[in-house]
Amino acid sequence: MLIHYPNGKPYRPKSNEIPKIKHTGIKREKDVSFSNRGKTLEDEINETNSYYLNHQIAIIHKKPVPVQIVKVEYPSRSAAVIREAYFRTPSTTDYNGVWNGYYIDFEAKETESKTSFPLKNVHQHQVTHMEMVTNQKGIAFTIVRFSSLDRYFVVPFSVLQEAWTVMENGGRKSIPLTIFESKAYEIQPGYNPRIDYLSAIEKIIVNEEER
Amino acid sequence: MLIHYPNGKPYRPKSNEIPKIKHTGIKREKDVSFSNRGKTLEDEINETNSYYLNHQIAIIHKKPVPVQIVKVEYPSRSAAVIREAYFRTPSTTDYNGVWNGYYIDFEAKETESKTSFPLKNVHQHQVTHMEMVTNQKGIAFTIVRFSSLDRYFVVPFSVLQEAWTVMENGGRKSIPLTIFESKAYEIQPGYNPRIDYLSAIEKIIVNEEER
Numbered sequence: 001m002l003i004h005y006p007n008g009k010p011y012r013p014k015s016n017e018i019p020k021i022k023h024t025g026i027k028r029e030k031d032v033s034f035s036n037r038g039k040t041l042e043d044e045i046n047e048t049n050s051y052y053l054n055h056q057i058a059i060i061h062k063k064p065v066p067v068q069i070v071k072v073e074y075p076s077r078s079a080a081v082i083r084e085a086y087f088r089t090p091s092t093t094d095y096n097g098v099w100n101g102y103y104i105d106f107e108a109k110e111t112e113s114k115t116s117f118p119l120k121n122v123h124q125h126q127v128t129h130m131e132m133v134t135n136q137k138g139i140a141f142t143i144v145r146f147s148s149l150d151r152y153f154v155v156p157f158s159v160l161q162e163a164w165t166v167m168e169n170g171g172r173k174s175i176p177l178t179i180f181e182s183k184a185y186e187i188q189p190g191y192n193p194r195i196d197y198l199s200a201i202e203k204i205i206v207n208e209e210e211r
Numbered sequence: 212m213l214i215h216y217p218n219g220k221p222y223r224p225k226s227n228e229i230p231k232i233k234h235t236g237i238k239r240e241k242d243v244s245f246s247n248r249g250k251t252l253e254d255e256i257n258e259t260n261s262y263y264l265n266h267q268i269a270i271i272h273k274k275p276v277p278v279q280i281v282k283v284e285y286p287s288r289s290a291a292v293i294r295e296a297y298f299r300t301p302s303t304t305d306y307n308g309v310w311n312g313y314y315i316d317f318e319a320k321e322t323e324s325k326t327s328f329p330l331k332n333v334h335q336h337q338v339t340h341m342e343m344v345t346n347q348k349g350i351a352f353t354i355v356r357f358s359s360l361d362r363y364f365v366v367p368f369s370v371l372q373e374a375w376t377v378m379e380n381g382g383r384k385s386i387p388l389t390i391f392e393s394k395a396y397e398i399q400p401g402y403n404p405r406i407d408y409l410s411a412i413e414k415i416i417v418n419e420e421e422r
Contacts, residue, residue, distance in 0.1 A: 059343045061303055066275035067293060082278060085293035092272055096307065098314035101348035105309070132270045137312035 041110045041145045044194045045095065051193040052099075058198060060097030060104055066090050092129045093140075099198060102205070103138035105130065106197075110145045116174040117144050119167050127164050130157045139204070143197055144184070146177065153184040154200035252321045252356045255405045256306065262404040263310075269409060271308030271315055277301050303340050304351075310409060313416070314349035316341065317408075321356045327385040328355055330378050338375050341368045350415070354398075354408055355391070364395040365411035 042062070052058040071084035093107040107130075109121045122142070130140035140157040155175075163175045180186075185200035253273070263269040282295035304318040318341075320332045333353070341351035351368040366386075374386045391397075396411035 053343075056343065056346065059340070059347055059349070064275040064277035064299075064301075065280070067278055067280075067296070069276070069278075079297055082296035082298070083294060085278070085296060086290055087293070088275075090275075098316070098344055098347045098349035101314070103309035103312070103314040103349075129270070132264075132267065133309055135267065136270050136309045138270070138309035138314075 041108045041143070041147075041195075044145075044189070045108050045143065045197075048193040048195045048197065049095070049097075052198065058097060058099035058104065060095060060099065062095050063090070063092065089125065091125055093126050099201070102201075103133070103136075104198075104201070105133045105138050105140045106143060108143045108145075110147050112148050113174075114146065114148050114177070116176045117146075117180070118174045119163060120173065122160065122164070127161070131161065133157075139201060141197075141201070141204070143187075143195065144180070146180075149177075150189070152187040152189055152195055153180045154187060154197050154204070155180070155184045156204050159183045252319045252354070252358075252406075255356075255400070256319050256354065256408075259404040259406045259408065260306070260308075263409065269308060269310035269315065271306060271310065273306050274301070274303065300336065302336055304337050310412070313412070314344070314347070315412070316344045316349050316351045317354060319354045319356075321358050323359050324385075325357065325359050325388070327387045328357075328391070329385045330374060331384065333371065333375070338371070342372065344368075350412060352408075352412070352415070354406065355395070357388070357391075361400070363398040363400055363406055364391045365398060365408050365415070366391070366395040367415050370394045 046062060049058075049060045049062070052060060066088040067082075067085045068088050069082055069085045071082070073081045073083050075081065093105055095108065096103070096105040098104065107122070107126050109117070111117050111121065130142075133140040134157050142155045142157075142160055144153045144155055145151070146153075159175070159179070163172070163179070167173050185203055187195055187197055187200055189195055257273060260269075260271045260273070263271060277299040278293075278296045279299050280293055280296045282293070284292045284294050286292065304316055306319065307314070307316045309315065318333070318337050320328070322328050322332065344351040345368050353366045353368075353371055355364045355366055356362070357364075370386075370390070374383070374390070378384050396414055398406055398408055398411055400406055
């Protein structure tokens, strides 16, 4: 779906264009590039979550990486040191929290592809988790960055689920960009908040309620 | 507050009594003790969350312990080993998730005291986090186990907050058991689910809505 601005016009960005829209009252200068400048999507989302937290907009955190701790040393007069630990497979998505009474749950994914999002970036446990969250009336989605295009999309779980089911039945193993343009919610990256994904969630909720 | 059973009678357990109530259809034998048998409260809550998950009742997970990973070794033909890492201070509570559209967020605490719950078990960051969650219309609470008494309570955040404020103003540094009995929700430990805290949350929600 397109993002519509208050004048009712859809906004269709071109990949190299510097957006000129105002955001949270901060006017963009033409000479300032808001491209991701080598930041990972995770960095950008952490910045966004800090903004939401500091402005009391939402309480959303990245979950720590799960590790199995085997050996810890306690050197005198200094902090405990973990000397042997192993990575464990997470059973959830990376981010969750609460916003205005809504349970928010999502995963963040990047692709260098300019034409489609490969589903090999998504794991079965994430799909299962998001399905269960949806059944419990939580809001589950994926934030996808097409890094080469500098474009960001909020993908409702229903869209991912449909593509996943097609793949499981032997069909296409990726989601084409055109599906993102028609069924996901594009976000214009900004200064602060960097990736204002809650504005897209607001639209998803309105659309769900209209059904 | 007291827990009322369907016959309308309040149930007041004595510490050494083996409860005879039925739970999830499994009848308790008199010779079976449901005391915690050396399990930690964390074990009991993890068991409960697994039950909720497997029965599609709620999707609630313990957050992994946050660690700062400094050095990782990649031995050939085996899993990566973390060789240097440090514990970080969490900025949230330990458990969160979604239940029937509600955002659930809590901390679990044990005390050996038979008369009161010392507030030194609670950290400022947890109180701050639960306050923010409450402002976002999430449901924040603490599960407290009086281990010596084998009694469990769900403490709404409002009760903790009040005691915390009193302490900050130089007052009492603990919450007496009598406050738990009058303002918190007692849970009877069971076989499966072990600590059915969502039944207490249901009561909290009903009481909040009645106000």
